[in-house]
Amino acid sequence: MDEILDQLEYDAQNIAPKEYLQNACLEFKQYLKQVTNAKAGKNKPASGVAVEPRRQRLTLPAPKHDESMDPSCALSPGSSGPEPPITTKPNADGIVSKTTSSMPSENLRKYDLLCESIYQGIVANMANNAGEKGVVFPLLVLYTDVSILKCIDFISKQSAQQEDRRDQAVGVLHSLDKALIIAGGGLEPQRRDHIHHLINILTNRYDLKQQDSRHGPIAKDVEIQGAVPSPAIKLELRHSLKCPCPSYDTPPSLEKFQSMIKDLSKSTPFVIKNAISFWPALQPQQQQSNSNSADGSSSTPGQRNWQNLEYLRKKVGPHRLVPIEIGSRYTDDTWRQEYMEFGDYIDKVLIPSLKSPSEKEAGDVYYLAQHNLLLQVPELQDDFVVPDYAMASTGRTRKGGQDEEDVVVHHWIGPKGTVTPLHFDNNDNLLAQVAGAKYVRLYDPKYSVNLYPYPPDSQLPNTSQVDIEYPDAQKYPLFNDTPYVEAIIESGDLLYMPVSYLKPQ
Numbered sequence: 001m002d003e004i005l006d007q008l009e010y011d012a013q014n015i016a017p018k019e020y021l022q023n024a025c026l027e028f029k030q031y032l033k034q035v036t037n038a039k040a041g042k043n044k045p046a047s048g049v050a051v052e053p054r055r056q057r058l059t060l061p062a063p064k065h066d067e068s069m070d071p072s073c074a075l076s077p078g079s080s081g082p083e084p085p086i087t088t089k090p091n092a093d094g095i096v097s098k099t100t101s102s103m104p105s106e107n108l109r110k111y112d113l114l115c116e117s118i119y120q121g122i123v124a125n126m127a128n129n130a131g132e133k134g135v136v137f138p139l140l141v142l143y144t145d146v147s148i149l150k151c152i153d154f155i156s157k158q159s160a161q162q163e164d165r166r167d168q169a170v171g172v173l174h175s176l177d178k179a180l181i182i183a184g185g186g187l188e189p190q191r192r193d194h195i196h197h198l199i200n201i202l203t204n205r206y207d208l209k210q211q212d213s214r215h216g217p218i219a220k221d222v223e224i225q226g227a228v229p230s231p232a233i234k235l236e237l238r239h240s241l242k243c244p245c246p247s248y249d250t251p252p253s254l255e256k257f258q259s260m261i262k263d264l265s266k267s268t269p270f271v272i273k274n275a276i277s278f279w280p281a282l283q284p285q286q287q288q289s290n291s292n293s294a295d296g297s298s299s300t301p302g303q304r305n306w307q308n309l310e311y312l313r314k315k316v317g318p319h320r321l322v323p324i325e326i327g328s329r330y331t332d333d334t335w336r337q338e339y340m341e342f343g344d345y346i347d348k349v350l351i352p353s354l355k356s357p358s359e360k361e362a363g364d365v366y367y368l369a370q371h372n373l374l375l376q377v378p379e380l381q382d383d384f385v386v387p388d389y390a391m392a393s394t395g396r397t398r399k400g401g402q403d404e405e406d407v408v409v410h411h412w413i414g415p416k417g418t419v420t421p422l423h424f425d426n427n428d429n430l431l432a433q434v435a436g437a438k439y440v441r442l443y444d445p446k447y448s449v450n451l452y453p454y455p456p457d458s459q460l461p462n463t464s465q466v467d468i469e470y471p472d473a474q475k476y477p478l479f480n481d482t483p484y485v486e487a488i489i490e491s492g493d494l495l496y497m498p499v500s501y502l503k504p505q
Contacts, residue, residue, distance in 0.1 A: 108150070141187070
Protein backbone atom coordinates (compact mmCIF):
# COMPACT_ATOMS: atom_id res chain seq x y z
CA MET A 1 0.00 0.00 0.00
CA ASP A 2 2.78 2.46 0.92
CA GLU A 3 4.48 1.88 -2.44
CA ILE A 4 1.28 2.70 -4.33
CA LEU A 5 0.66 5.76 -2.16
CA ASP A 6 4.17 7.01 -2.86
CA GLN A 7 3.64 6.46 -6.59
CA LEU A 8 0.34 8.34 -6.42
CA GLU A 9 2.03 11.29 -4.74
CA TYR A 10 4.81 11.29 -7.34
CA ASP A 11 2.28 11.16 -10.18
CA ALA A 12 0.27 14.01 -8.69
CA GLN A 13 3.30 16.25 -8.19
CA ASN A 14 5.08 15.53 -11.46
CA ILE A 15 2.70 14.52 -14.21
CA ALA A 16 -0.86 15.63 -13.43
CA PRO A 17 -1.31 18.55 -15.87
CA LYS A 18 -4.19 20.26 -14.09
CA GLU A 19 -3.97 21.90 -10.70
CA TYR A 20 -7.31 20.52 -9.54
CA LEU A 21 -6.07 16.99 -10.30
CA GLN A 22 -2.87 17.57 -8.36
CA ASN A 23 -4.80 18.86 -5.39
CA ALA A 24 -7.29 16.01 -5.56
CA CYS A 25 -4.56 13.36 -5.67
CA LEU A 26 -2.49 14.86 -2.88
CA GLU A 27 -5.55 15.43 -0.70
CA PHE A 28 -6.71 11.90 -1.36
CA LYS A 29 -3.32 10.49 -0.36
CA GLN A 30 -3.44 12.55 2.84
CA TYR A 31 -6.93 11.26 3.56
CA LEU A 32 -5.83 7.63 3.13
CA LYS A 33 -2.91 8.13 5.50
CA GLN A 34 -5.23 9.68 8.05
CA VAL A 35 -7.62 6.75 7.73
CA THR A 36 -4.72 4.40 8.39
CA ASN A 37 -3.73 6.40 11.46
CA ALA A 38 -7.33 6.47 12.67
CA LYS A 39 -7.59 2.70 12.42
CA ALA A 40 -4.42 2.49 14.47
CA GLY A 41 -6.15 4.66 17.13
CA LYS A 42 -4.21 7.85 16.43
CA ASN A 43 -6.64 10.36 14.95
CA LYS A 44 -9.59 10.84 12.66
CA PRO A 45 -9.31 11.96 9.03
CA ALA A 46 -9.93 15.60 8.27
CA SER A 47 -12.07 17.16 5.60
CA GLY A 48 -10.91 17.10 2.01
CA VAL A 49 -11.56 19.06 -1.17
CA ALA A 50 -14.29 18.95 -3.77
CA VAL A 51 -13.64 17.56 -7.23
CA GLU A 52 -15.21 19.19 -10.26
CA PRO A 53 -14.73 16.78 -13.17
CA ARG A 54 -14.63 18.26 -16.63
CA ARG A 55 -17.64 17.28 -18.70
CA GLN A 56 -16.18 17.20 -22.19
CA ARG A 57 -16.01 13.72 -23.77
CA LEU A 58 -14.57 12.65 -27.09
CA THR A 59 -14.10 9.03 -28.21
CA LEU A 60 -13.58 7.22 -24.92
CA PRO A 61 -16.68 5.46 -23.57
CA ALA A 62 -18.45 7.58 -20.99
CA PRO A 63 -18.99 6.14 -17.52
CA LYS A 64 -22.63 5.49 -16.69
CA HIS A 65 -24.25 8.07 -14.44
CA ASP A 66 -24.60 7.10 -10.81
CA GLU A 67 -26.43 9.48 -8.48
CA SER A 68 -24.29 8.24 -5.60
CA MET A 69 -21.25 9.64 -7.44
CA ASP A 70 -22.16 13.31 -7.20
CA PRO A 71 -19.05 15.08 -8.53
CA SER A 72 -19.63 17.94 -6.12
CA CYS A 73 -19.06 15.65 -3.12
CA ALA A 74 -15.88 16.16 -1.14
CA LEU A 75 -13.14 13.57 -0.98
CA SER A 76 -13.25 13.60 2.80
CA PRO A 77 -15.22 10.95 4.71
CA GLY A 78 -17.37 13.57 6.43
CA SER A 79 -18.72 13.15 9.95
CA SER A 80 -20.15 9.65 9.73
CA GLY A 81 -19.31 8.80 13.35
CA PRO A 82 -16.81 6.35 14.78
CA GLU A 83 -15.61 3.52 12.56
CA PRO A 84 -16.73 -0.05 13.34
CA PRO A 85 -14.44 -2.48 15.15
CA ILE A 86 -11.76 -4.04 12.95
CA THR A 87 -9.98 -7.39 13.14
CA THR A 88 -7.20 -8.45 10.79
CA LYS A 89 -5.96 -11.75 9.41
CA PRO A 90 -3.65 -12.74 6.54
CA ASN A 91 -5.09 -14.30 3.36
CA ALA A 92 -3.60 -16.94 1.10
CA ASP A 93 -3.13 -14.25 -1.53
CA GLY A 94 -0.80 -12.34 0.77
CA ILE A 95 -3.07 -9.37 1.47
CA VAL A 96 -4.12 -8.67 5.03
CA SER A 97 -7.91 -8.57 5.40
CA LYS A 98 -9.65 -6.26 7.83
CA THR A 99 -13.08 -7.56 8.84
CA THR A 100 -15.60 -4.82 9.53
CA SER A 101 -19.24 -4.89 10.56
CA SER A 102 -20.23 -2.86 7.48
CA MET A 103 -18.79 -2.20 4.04
CA PRO A 104 -16.95 1.15 3.77
CA SER A 105 -18.83 2.14 0.61
CA GLU A 106 -17.85 5.76 1.30
CA ASN A 107 -14.25 4.83 0.48
CA LEU A 108 -15.25 3.32 -2.85
CA ARG A 109 -17.26 6.42 -3.70
CA LYS A 110 -14.22 8.61 -3.11
CA TYR A 111 -12.06 6.44 -5.34
CA ASP A 112 -14.77 6.58 -8.00
CA LEU A 113 -14.88 10.36 -7.79
CA LEU A 114 -11.15 10.63 -8.27
CA CYS A 115 -11.21 8.15 -11.17
CA GLU A 116 -14.04 10.11 -12.79
CA SER A 117 -12.10 13.35 -12.42
CA ILE A 118 -8.97 11.87 -13.98
CA TYR A 119 -11.02 10.26 -16.75
CA GLN A 120 -12.57 13.59 -17.66
CA GLY A 121 -9.07 15.07 -17.76
CA ILE A 122 -8.00 12.32 -20.17
CA VAL A 123 -10.93 12.97 -22.51
CA ALA A 124 -10.47 16.75 -22.37
CA ASN A 125 -6.76 16.45 -23.16
CA MET A 126 -7.49 14.07 -26.02
CA ALA A 127 -9.83 16.68 -27.48
CA ASN A 128 -7.39 19.56 -26.99
CA ASN A 129 -4.24 17.76 -28.09
CA ALA A 130 -5.53 15.39 -30.79
CA GLY A 131 -4.73 12.39 -28.62
CA GLU A 132 -0.97 13.01 -28.40
CA LYS A 133 0.46 10.30 -26.16
CA GLY A 134 2.93 12.63 -24.50
CA VAL A 135 0.07 14.73 -23.13
CA VAL A 136 -2.50 12.05 -22.32
CA PHE A 137 -0.34 9.15 -21.15
CA PRO A 138 0.62 10.63 -17.75
CA LEU A 139 -3.06 10.84 -16.91
CA LEU A 140 -3.54 7.24 -18.01
CA VAL A 141 -0.83 6.16 -15.58
CA LEU A 142 -2.46 8.21 -12.84
CA TYR A 143 -5.85 6.60 -13.56
CA THR A 144 -4.22 3.18 -13.37
CA ASP A 145 -2.57 3.89 -10.03
CA VAL A 146 -5.81 5.07 -8.44
CA SER A 147 -7.62 1.96 -9.75
CA ILE A 148 -4.93 -0.29 -8.26
CA LEU A 149 -5.12 1.56 -4.97
CA LYS A 150 -8.91 1.25 -4.96
CA CYS A 151 -8.68 -2.52 -5.41
CA ILE A 152 -6.04 -2.99 -2.72
CA ASP A 153 -8.12 -0.99 -0.27
CA PHE A 154 -11.21 -3.06 -1.15
CA ILE A 155 -9.73 -6.54 -0.91
CA SER A 156 -7.97 -5.70 2.36
CA LYS A 157 -11.42 -5.61 3.99
CA GLN A 158 -14.05 -8.27 4.52
CA SER A 159 -17.69 -8.07 5.50
CA ALA A 160 -20.48 -10.33 6.66
CA GLN A 161 -22.61 -9.14 3.72
CA GLN A 162 -20.77 -11.27 1.17
CA GLU A 163 -23.38 -10.78 -1.57
CA ASP A 164 -23.10 -7.00 -1.26
CA ARG A 165 -19.34 -7.36 -1.36
CA ARG A 166 -19.59 -9.40 -4.55
CA ASP A 167 -21.57 -6.65 -6.30
CA GLN A 168 -19.00 -4.10 -5.16
CA ALA A 169 -16.18 -6.42 -6.26
CA VAL A 170 -17.64 -6.31 -9.78
CA GLY A 171 -17.38 -2.50 -9.68
CA VAL A 172 -13.75 -2.71 -8.56
CA LEU A 173 -13.08 -5.22 -11.35
CA HIS A 174 -14.56 -2.76 -13.85
CA SER A 175 -12.14 -0.05 -12.69
CA LEU A 176 -9.17 -2.35 -13.30
CA ASP A 177 -10.54 -3.35 -16.70
CA LYS A 178 -10.89 0.29 -17.71
CA ALA A 179 -7.28 0.89 -16.71
CA LEU A 180 -6.19 -2.01 -18.93
CA ILE A 181 -8.40 -0.89 -21.82
CA ILE A 182 -7.45 2.78 -21.95
CA ALA A 183 -3.83 2.53 -20.80
CA GLY A 184 -2.79 -1.13 -20.84
CA GLY A 185 -0.87 -1.10 -24.10
CA GLY A 186 1.44 1.64 -22.84
CA LEU A 187 1.92 0.46 -19.27
CA GLU A 188 5.14 -1.19 -18.25
CA PRO A 189 4.78 -4.96 -17.66
CA GLN A 190 5.09 -4.62 -13.87
CA ARG A 191 1.97 -2.45 -13.66
CA ARG A 192 0.00 -4.78 -15.91
CA ASP A 193 1.12 -7.80 -13.89
CA HIS A 194 -0.01 -6.03 -10.73
CA ILE A 195 -3.46 -5.43 -12.22
CA HIS A 196 -3.78 -9.02 -13.45
CA HIS A 197 -2.78 -10.32 -10.01
CA LEU A 198 -5.45 -8.18 -8.35
CA ILE A 199 -8.05 -9.31 -10.90
CA ASN A 200 -7.24 -12.94 -10.11
CA ILE A 201 -7.69 -12.26 -6.39
CA LEU A 202 -11.06 -10.57 -6.97
CA THR A 203 -12.22 -13.30 -9.35
CA ASN A 204 -11.30 -16.18 -7.06
CA ARG A 205 -12.40 -14.61 -3.79
CA TYR A 206 -15.81 -13.49 -5.08
CA ASP A 207 -16.32 -16.18 -7.75
CA LEU A 208 -16.66 -13.58 -10.49
CA LYS A 209 -16.50 -16.15 -13.30
CA GLN A 210 -19.75 -17.60 -12.01
CA GLN A 211 -22.89 -16.84 -14.00
CA ASP A 212 -25.44 -14.82 -12.05
CA SER A 213 -29.10 -13.97 -12.48
CA ARG A 214 -28.34 -10.63 -14.15
CA HIS A 215 -27.22 -12.48 -17.27
CA GLY A 216 -30.15 -14.91 -17.39
CA PRO A 217 -29.80 -18.66 -17.91
CA ILE A 218 -26.68 -20.03 -19.55
CA ALA A 219 -27.36 -20.99 -23.16
CA LYS A 220 -26.03 -24.53 -23.36
CA ASP A 221 -24.08 -25.61 -26.42
CA VAL A 222 -24.53 -22.27 -28.16
CA GLU A 223 -22.44 -22.50 -31.30
CA ILE A 224 -21.32 -19.87 -33.77
CA GLN A 225 -23.28 -21.03 -36.78
CA GLY A 226 -21.53 -21.20 -40.10
CA ALA A 227 -18.11 -21.56 -38.46
CA VAL A 228 -17.39 -24.54 -40.72
CA PRO A 229 -19.32 -24.11 -44.00
CA SER A 230 -20.30 -27.23 -45.89
CA PRO A 231 -18.26 -28.13 -49.02
CA ALA A 232 -21.19 -27.08 -51.23
CA ILE A 233 -21.38 -23.65 -49.57
CA LYS A 234 -17.60 -23.22 -49.83
CA LEU A 235 -17.70 -23.98 -53.55
CA GLU A 236 -20.57 -21.54 -54.09
CA LEU A 237 -18.77 -18.80 -52.16
CA ARG A 238 -15.55 -19.20 -54.13
CA HIS A 239 -17.34 -19.20 -57.48
CA SER A 240 -19.11 -15.97 -56.53
CA LEU A 241 -15.79 -14.09 -56.45
CA LYS A 242 -15.08 -12.06 -59.58
CA CYS A 243 -11.48 -11.07 -58.77
CA PRO A 244 -10.11 -13.59 -56.24
CA CYS A 245 -6.69 -12.92 -54.77
CA PRO A 246 -4.09 -15.73 -54.83
CA SER A 247 -4.68 -18.61 -52.44
CA TYR A 248 -2.28 -21.30 -51.24
CA ASP A 249 -3.46 -24.65 -49.90
CA THR A 250 -0.02 -25.48 -48.51
CA PRO A 251 1.52 -22.95 -46.08
CA PRO A 252 4.83 -21.63 -47.48
CA SER A 253 8.01 -21.73 -45.44
CA LEU A 254 9.02 -18.60 -43.54
CA GLU A 255 11.80 -17.96 -46.07
CA LYS A 256 9.38 -18.30 -48.98
CA PHE A 257 6.83 -16.06 -47.26
CA GLN A 258 9.46 -13.38 -46.67
CA SER A 259 10.52 -13.44 -50.30
CA MET A 260 6.86 -13.05 -51.34
CA ILE A 261 6.35 -9.87 -49.32
CA LYS A 262 9.82 -8.28 -49.46
CA ASP A 263 9.29 -6.21 -52.60
CA LEU A 264 6.30 -4.01 -51.86
CA SER A 265 5.95 -3.03 -55.53
CA LYS A 266 5.26 -6.68 -56.36
CA SER A 267 3.59 -7.68 -53.12
CA THR A 268 -0.11 -8.49 -53.33
CA PRO A 269 -2.64 -9.89 -50.84
CA PHE A 270 -2.94 -13.67 -50.63
CA VAL A 271 -4.70 -16.30 -48.54
CA ILE A 272 -3.01 -19.25 -46.83
CA LYS A 273 -5.60 -21.96 -46.27
CA ASN A 274 -5.67 -23.71 -42.87
CA ALA A 275 -2.56 -21.81 -41.75
CA ILE A 276 -3.80 -21.53 -38.15
CA SER A 277 -5.78 -24.77 -37.91
CA PHE A 278 -3.36 -25.98 -35.23
CA TRP A 279 -4.28 -23.19 -32.79
CA PRO A 280 -5.92 -24.46 -29.57
CA ALA A 281 -8.80 -22.04 -30.26
CA LEU A 282 -9.68 -24.13 -33.32
CA GLN A 283 -9.26 -27.58 -31.80
CA PRO A 284 -12.35 -29.79 -31.47
CA GLN A 285 -13.59 -30.18 -27.93
CA GLN A 286 -13.71 -33.66 -26.48
CA GLN A 287 -16.87 -35.38 -25.28
CA GLN A 288 -17.32 -34.55 -21.58
CA SER A 289 -18.48 -37.13 -19.05
CA ASN A 290 -20.94 -34.55 -17.68
CA SER A 291 -22.52 -31.31 -18.83
CA ASN A 292 -19.59 -29.16 -17.74
CA SER A 293 -15.98 -29.25 -18.91
CA ALA A 294 -12.95 -28.44 -16.78
CA ASP A 295 -13.35 -24.72 -17.38
CA GLY A 296 -17.09 -24.79 -16.75
CA SER A 297 -18.26 -24.58 -20.37
CA SER A 298 -20.63 -27.02 -22.00
CA SER A 299 -19.50 -28.66 -25.21
CA THR A 300 -20.47 -31.12 -27.90
CA PRO A 301 -18.14 -33.56 -29.68
CA GLY A 302 -16.28 -31.95 -32.58
CA GLN A 303 -17.25 -28.40 -31.59
CA ARG A 304 -14.23 -26.11 -31.72
CA ASN A 305 -13.30 -24.14 -28.63
CA TRP A 306 -14.03 -20.67 -30.01
CA GLN A 307 -17.25 -21.86 -31.64
CA ASN A 308 -18.63 -22.43 -28.14
CA LEU A 309 -19.80 -19.13 -26.68
CA GLU A 310 -19.99 -20.63 -23.19
CA TYR A 311 -16.32 -21.57 -23.47
CA LEU A 312 -15.57 -17.92 -24.23
CA ARG A 313 -17.81 -16.69 -21.41
CA LYS A 314 -15.99 -18.83 -18.86
CA LYS A 315 -12.54 -18.15 -20.29
CA VAL A 316 -12.92 -14.37 -20.34
CA GLY A 317 -15.36 -14.00 -17.44
CA PRO A 318 -18.96 -12.73 -17.65
CA HIS A 319 -18.24 -9.55 -15.65
CA ARG A 320 -15.15 -8.37 -17.54
CA LEU A 321 -15.64 -5.02 -19.27
CA VAL A 322 -14.89 -4.80 -22.99
CA PRO A 323 -15.04 -1.76 -25.33
CA ILE A 324 -17.89 -2.00 -27.82
CA GLU A 325 -18.36 0.04 -30.99
CA ILE A 326 -22.04 0.86 -31.55
CA GLY A 327 -23.26 1.76 -35.02
CA SER A 328 -23.26 0.32 -38.52
CA ARG A 329 -19.93 1.97 -39.43
CA TYR A 330 -17.42 4.10 -37.58
CA THR A 331 -17.87 6.78 -40.24
CA ASP A 332 -21.52 7.34 -39.24
CA ASP A 333 -22.39 10.41 -37.18
CA THR A 334 -24.28 8.22 -34.69
CA TRP A 335 -21.34 5.88 -34.12
CA ARG A 336 -20.15 5.73 -30.51
CA GLN A 337 -18.25 3.56 -28.02
CA GLU A 338 -19.40 2.14 -24.72
CA TYR A 339 -18.21 -0.36 -22.15
CA MET A 340 -20.16 -3.61 -21.82
CA GLU A 341 -19.78 -6.71 -19.68
CA PHE A 342 -18.63 -9.62 -21.80
CA GLY A 343 -21.46 -11.84 -20.53
CA ASP A 344 -23.99 -9.22 -21.59
CA TYR A 345 -22.32 -8.94 -24.99
CA ILE A 346 -22.75 -12.68 -25.55
CA ASP A 347 -26.35 -12.78 -24.32
CA LYS A 348 -27.63 -9.54 -25.85
CA VAL A 349 -25.62 -9.38 -29.08
CA LEU A 350 -23.93 -12.60 -30.20
CA ILE A 351 -26.64 -15.13 -29.32
CA PRO A 352 -29.51 -13.06 -30.82
CA SER A 353 -27.46 -12.60 -34.01
CA LEU A 354 -27.55 -16.37 -34.55
CA LYS A 355 -31.31 -16.28 -35.09
CA SER A 356 -32.77 -16.37 -38.58
CA PRO A 357 -33.13 -12.95 -40.26
CA SER A 358 -36.89 -12.93 -39.62
CA GLU A 359 -36.32 -13.45 -35.89
CA LYS A 360 -33.63 -10.79 -35.48
CA GLU A 361 -34.56 -7.42 -34.07
CA ALA A 362 -33.54 -4.30 -35.95
CA GLY A 363 -31.19 -1.91 -34.21
CA ASP A 364 -27.61 -0.76 -33.83
CA VAL A 365 -24.69 -3.07 -34.57
CA TYR A 366 -22.56 -3.83 -31.51
CA TYR A 367 -18.99 -4.80 -32.36
CA LEU A 368 -16.03 -5.73 -30.17
CA ALA A 369 -13.51 -4.39 -32.66
CA GLN A 370 -9.73 -3.92 -32.80
CA HIS A 371 -9.17 -4.63 -29.12
CA ASN A 372 -6.13 -6.36 -27.61
CA LEU A 373 -8.10 -8.95 -25.66
CA LEU A 374 -4.96 -10.98 -24.93
CA LEU A 375 -3.41 -8.07 -23.08
CA GLN A 376 -6.55 -7.61 -21.01
CA VAL A 377 -7.20 -11.34 -20.40
CA PRO A 378 -3.85 -13.19 -20.44
CA GLU A 379 -5.63 -16.53 -19.92
CA LEU A 380 -6.59 -16.39 -23.61
CA GLN A 381 -2.94 -16.58 -24.67
CA ASP A 382 -3.13 -20.36 -24.33
CA ASP A 383 -5.60 -20.42 -27.23
CA PHE A 384 -3.39 -18.63 -29.76
CA VAL A 385 0.05 -18.79 -31.33
CA VAL A 386 1.59 -15.75 -33.00
CA PRO A 387 2.33 -16.95 -36.57
CA ASP A 388 5.97 -17.20 -37.52
CA TYR A 389 5.04 -15.12 -40.56
CA ALA A 390 4.55 -12.15 -38.22
CA MET A 391 8.30 -12.22 -37.57
CA ALA A 392 9.20 -11.89 -41.24
CA SER A 393 11.36 -8.86 -41.94
CA THR A 394 10.15 -6.40 -44.56
CA GLY A 395 12.49 -3.52 -43.82
CA ARG A 396 9.66 -1.03 -44.04
CA THR A 397 7.20 0.85 -41.88
CA ARG A 398 4.94 3.83 -42.33
CA LYS A 399 4.67 7.09 -40.46
CA GLY A 400 2.63 6.41 -37.37
CA GLY A 401 3.21 2.66 -37.57
CA GLN A 402 4.96 0.45 -35.07
CA ASP A 403 8.59 -0.55 -35.30
CA GLU A 404 9.21 -3.66 -37.37
CA GLU A 405 10.05 -5.84 -34.37
CA ASP A 406 6.72 -5.05 -32.69
CA VAL A 407 3.88 -7.52 -33.20
CA VAL A 408 0.54 -5.93 -32.33
CA VAL A 409 -2.38 -8.29 -31.72
CA HIS A 410 -6.02 -7.21 -31.99
CA HIS A 411 -9.28 -9.12 -31.84
CA TRP A 412 -12.62 -8.64 -33.57
CA ILE A 413 -15.64 -10.48 -32.15
CA GLY A 414 -18.93 -9.50 -33.70
CA PRO A 415 -22.36 -10.66 -34.81
CA LYS A 416 -23.32 -11.54 -38.34
CA GLY A 417 -23.27 -8.72 -40.85
CA THR A 418 -20.66 -6.44 -39.28
CA VAL A 419 -19.00 -4.16 -41.82
CA THR A 420 -15.80 -2.13 -41.56
CA PRO A 421 -15.45 0.87 -43.93
CA LEU A 422 -12.79 0.89 -46.63
CA HIS A 423 -9.48 1.92 -45.02
CA PHE A 424 -5.74 1.32 -44.99
CA ASP A 425 -3.39 0.42 -42.13
CA ASN A 426 0.09 1.67 -41.32
CA ASN A 427 1.69 -1.76 -41.33
CA ASP A 428 1.57 -5.13 -43.03
CA ASN A 429 -1.28 -7.21 -41.65
CA LEU A 430 -2.05 -10.88 -41.09
CA LEU A 431 -5.79 -11.45 -40.63
CA ALA A 432 -6.52 -14.80 -38.96
CA GLN A 433 -10.11 -16.08 -39.14
CA VAL A 434 -10.92 -18.15 -36.04
CA ALA A 435 -14.67 -18.72 -36.43
CA GLY A 436 -17.23 -17.91 -39.08
CA ALA A 437 -16.36 -16.53 -42.51
CA LYS A 438 -15.48 -13.05 -43.74
CA TYR A 439 -15.58 -11.36 -47.12
CA VAL A 440 -12.67 -8.96 -47.74
CA ARG A 441 -12.12 -6.63 -50.69
CA LEU A 442 -8.72 -4.98 -51.21
CA TYR A 443 -7.54 -2.10 -53.40
CA ASP A 444 -3.98 -1.38 -54.48
CA PRO A 445 -2.72 1.90 -52.89
CA LYS A 446 -1.83 3.24 -56.34
CA TYR A 447 -5.58 3.69 -56.87
CA SER A 448 -6.13 5.60 -53.65
CA VAL A 449 -7.21 8.78 -55.46
CA ASN A 450 -10.13 6.78 -56.92
CA LEU A 451 -11.23 5.81 -53.42
CA TYR A 452 -11.79 9.38 -52.17
CA PRO A 453 -10.11 9.24 -48.74
CA TYR A 454 -11.01 11.77 -46.09
CA PRO A 455 -8.69 14.84 -45.98
CA PRO A 456 -5.28 14.33 -44.31
CA ASP A 457 -6.13 16.80 -41.54
CA SER A 458 -9.41 15.05 -40.68
CA GLN A 459 -9.99 12.47 -37.94
CA LEU A 460 -10.19 9.66 -40.54
CA PRO A 461 -7.34 10.28 -43.01
CA ASN A 462 -6.89 6.52 -43.59
CA THR A 463 -10.56 5.91 -44.51
CA SER A 464 -12.47 6.15 -47.79
CA GLN A 465 -15.60 8.27 -47.99
CA VAL A 466 -17.21 5.71 -50.32
CA ASP A 467 -19.78 3.23 -49.04
CA ILE A 468 -18.72 0.26 -51.19
CA GLU A 469 -22.03 -1.55 -50.63
CA TYR A 470 -24.00 1.41 -52.02
CA PRO A 471 -21.53 3.66 -53.89
CA ASP A 472 -22.77 7.03 -55.08
CA ALA A 473 -21.64 7.09 -58.72
CA GLN A 474 -22.38 10.80 -59.13
CA LYS A 475 -20.44 11.83 -56.04
CA TYR A 476 -17.57 9.36 -56.56
CA PRO A 477 -17.41 8.75 -60.35
CA LEU A 478 -13.97 7.08 -60.39
CA PHE A 479 -14.78 4.41 -57.83
CA ASN A 480 -16.83 1.83 -59.73
CA ASP A 481 -14.17 1.13 -62.37
CA THR A 482 -11.31 0.82 -59.87
CA PRO A 483 -9.64 -2.65 -59.94
CA TYR A 484 -9.64 -4.72 -56.76
CA VAL A 485 -9.04 -8.23 -55.45
CA GLU A 486 -11.27 -10.08 -53.03
CA ALA A 487 -11.33 -13.12 -50.79
CA ILE A 488 -13.57 -15.11 -48.50
CA ILE A 489 -11.59 -16.33 -45.53
CA GLU A 490 -12.91 -19.18 -43.42
CA SER A 491 -12.08 -20.64 -40.04
CA GLY A 492 -8.38 -21.54 -40.02
CA ASP A 493 -7.38 -19.25 -42.91
CA LEU A 494 -4.78 -16.49 -42.84
CA LEU A 495 -4.92 -13.43 -45.13
CA TYR A 496 -1.79 -11.37 -45.78
CA MET A 497 -2.48 -7.69 -46.53
CA PRO A 498 0.42 -5.41 -47.54
CA VAL A 499 0.81 -2.05 -45.89
CA SER A 500 -1.47 0.66 -47.35
CA TYR A 501 -3.80 -1.76 -49.14
CA LEU A 502 -7.31 -0.45 -48.62
CA LYS A 503 -9.84 -2.95 -47.34
CA PRO A 504 -13.25 -3.21 -45.76
CA GLN A 505 -13.81 -6.28 -43.61
